[in-house]
Amino acid sequence: MKHLQGKVVVVTGAGRGLGREYAKLAAAEGAHVVVDDTGAAADGTGTDPSLAQTVADEITAAGGSAVASSADAASISGAQELLNLALERFGAVHGLVNNAGILRDRMFVNMSEDEWDDVIHGQLRAAFAPCRVFGAHWRARSKSGDDVSASIVNVASTSGLNGAVGQSNYGAAKAGIASLTIILAQEIGRYGVRVNAITPVARTRMTEDVPGIKDMVAAPEDPSAFDTYDPANVAPIVAHLLTDACDVTGKVFYAKGGEIRQFLPWHYGQTIVKDGRWTLDELAVEMKPLERDAADGSGATHG
Template sequence: MSALNDRVVVITGAGRGIGREHALLAAAEGAKVVVNDNGADADGRGGDPAFAQAVAEEIRAAGGQAVASAADAATLEGARELLELARGEFGAVHGLVNNAGVLRDRMFVNMSEEDWDAVIRGQLRATFAPARVFAEHWRNESKAGRRPTASVVNVPSTSGLIGAVGQSNYGAAKAGIAALTVILAQELGRYGVRVNAVTPVARTRMTENVPGIAEMVAAPADPEAFDVYHPGNVSPLVAWLLTEDCPVNGQVYYAKGGEIRQFAGWSYAWTVDRGARWTVADIDKELRSRG
């Protein structure tokens, strides 16, 4: 397999779950991979660099090229460390997958400021910081006459694009990531940088303990049956978006099992124009019937 031959790709949150699958497939497709993961628990607490190191070692044992990093992707300092590691080890960087994230589910009326801030930081800021640092690098390369063919892949969630009870912090961050994706695609395309997103539906640390969800995404009892919720099912779409000649930009996809969907984004469902200022009574009459 050679879809990513000689591409240098940085993947955050790559020590376990979906991120690990992204890293393994990218390497199998020929990419040189920076495996980033600080080894924190799903709620963002703690840390262990061994997870990133294990994935990098697994890639190297299979004949691929990889280096591990435990840098904090939610900070500009950590993002710069990732950029310099990729350039120092492999001479360039062509792709960034912002997969790192944390989860602290609470009903909104029970949510603490800490739980809100931790998830916004661990999701939205962990997408902002690497994207900001890498985008600046690619812009500078473009202005210096070395136009890149670079790709950023972000990770929203149906919790943000459709909604999920108990995940207001997570959903708000994920909706922000989708919006950021569309805006960055508009801003960075002029520099040779494509920005897209993949919304995964798969079995991960973040789903295995959620009541009702854990049972739904469990592996099938029959080992020969297609495992719809295996995290590796999401990775081929991410890898395609990282390829040098991928034609799409500013798209938000959904991936589950063998299924791929494209989100249409916010759109107008209907328009009513009175041609003059509304009264409250007229609005009530018009909009009540529309629901």
């Protein structure tokens, strides 16, 4: 049985790398897929509509169902164009994978305004706009009495959740996407929409350009060995999150090779308590446990 049989799924940034694998597996599992990609370079410059069309052609050649789009997912008008295309071609939409994004690494003190703004736009806004348009569509359907079962999968990054030198713009955007995921799940769950995110670790044009990472993610010399960083390894968790069999929402999952972990959100650690306002002299002493890494992770309360 195909796990996404008859579903309609929109995948942004699907012309290459991870997005291409998400689109191909969704189609192989029976979904009608809208393959969206502007064809821009990794830094967001340029366009090449042929990339999305090539993936759509690969899917149809394999017996699947797909249509290509070069709409800009980072704009409300582009997101609306994607929704309209899905509805016009396939009559409905059940899943959205927000994979589109750009990268412009720079040490923070050397970063220009454009390098900051363009990455926030190309990452965080590229998740916001489709979520906004598709979320409103599913809410309207739910309020009209339809039984909605829809899923959004956003793409965050360990750069945003764990940090990465030289990626303050990218990390800030990806952390924002993780937070958006949690909040949006709380807001639109009542309308039958689940919202989750993944932090993929794989060999892509972005990781291959990062100093010190290219060699780490290279394919193994032995062709029979498991290729941990093959982007196709991440596609199954994305497809699973799109299925009706998955009822989880508001979560972030790490995926690398055959490894999947749940990211835990920010949570309280060690605590100090006083019945009243602290003085600076008191804090100079009492803050020490909080300023050190707690070796035992006990999160003990002091007061």
